[in-house]
Amino acid sequence: MLDARNHQGKFGADYIRVLASAAGLNWSQDDVDLDGVDLCIKLPGRTPRGFSPRIDVQVKTVSTLQARHGLINFDGLNQRQFNKLAGADFTVPRYLFVVHVPRSAAHYADLNTSGLLLRHIGYYVSLSNLDTVASPDSGRRVRVKIPMSNILTATSLLELVIEQTPLPAG
Structure with missing residues (x-):
């Protein structure tokens, strides 16, 4: 049986996999997490925005949300993890997904x-x-503010994949 921390993390990733499947998206996972990407999510086939648009995501879980003024204050990234998601110099758009899970696995x-x-x-x-x-410094945390309106659904996940892919030139 998984320990509580790994169980919570696995459930969070599985939650995202279920949404991807419901949206008709494919997901994949590297065999080793070297660059801060837990899942690659893509729309298979040709689209107006090119062939198989995709996003890369880091999945984190919390059992207690710190919400204030319509924002979730997420303190679960250290500075090295943050740097693997921040900035605009990625070929594939990257997102942080935070799944709020019950405190007890019996309620997942x-x-x-x-x-x-x-x-x-x-x-x-x-x-x-x-x-x-x-x-x-991996010992220092970075607070990330997430709008509470940025809710993951099958529809919003599909929109992230499609809309974040640049239109082809021409």
Whole structure:
């Protein structure tokens, strides 16, 4: 059985995989996380924005949300992790996905006659407009503010994949 920390993290990634599947998207995962990407999510095939548009995401989980004035204050990234998401110099757009999960794993999912319920909810934010930290220290945290309106759904995930891919030149 997984320890509580790994169980929570796995559930968060699985939550995103379920949304991707519901949106008709493919997801993949590198065999080793070397560059801060947990999942690659893409729309297979040719689109008006090119072939197989995709995004890369780092998935984090929290059992307690720190929300204030319509923003979630997320303190779960150290400076090195932050630098792997911040800035505009990525070929593939990157996002931080934060999944708010129940404190008890017994409440992660529930089944009833109307279907399967996954708890609680996921949020997204791009850090492309933020500068990286000079001389990052893995012992220091960076606070990221996530608009509470940035809710992850199958539809919003599909929109992130499609809309963040630049239109081809010409």
